[in-house]
Amino acid sequence: MPSEGESGRPRPPWRLRDVYDLLEQVRARPLMWLRSRSLRELRTLLTGYHLALCVHGAGEDFAFGPGGPFAEWLRRRFGAESSLDWGAFIERNAGGREPLDLFFDLLEEYRSEQRSG
Numbered sequence: 001m002p003s004e005g006e007s008g009r010p011r012p013p014w015r016l017r018d019v020y021d022l023l024e025q026v027r028a029r030p031l032m033w034l035r036s037r038s039l040r041e042l043r044t045l046l047t048g049y050h051l052a053l054c055v056h057g058a059g060e061d062f063a064f065g066p067g068g069p070f071a072e073w074l075r076r077r078f079g080a081e082s083s084l085d086w087g088a089f090i091e092r093n094a095g096g097r098e099p100l101d102l103f104f105d106l107l108e109e110y111r112s113e114q115r116s117g
Helices: 019-028 039-055 069-078 086-092 099-116
Strands: none
Touching (some): 019 099, 069 086
16 A cells, blocks of 8 residues: 555555554665664654553554553464563564564564455
């Protein structure tokens, strides 16, 4: 799903449809959104996104909260129990890979399973 405008430029925030559109923008230009390409900063961004959903009463499903669907999927995917949030869990299980890149690969897998299941 392309999330850039016809000119190839990033889409303005008011044109994003949901958290997945935002994540596509982050994936395309991580340093525009995250100073150090860290999952901690991504988690902070998503916490703010979730807070805005709550404050404004938006009905969007949000999978990235603590213990939310994405965290539960990760635990099943890795066959591990953990009290770590999903960002720390991915960092701990990155096995030498860049954690942000691993997050986006796992996100793609998660979304694919959600669509097919």
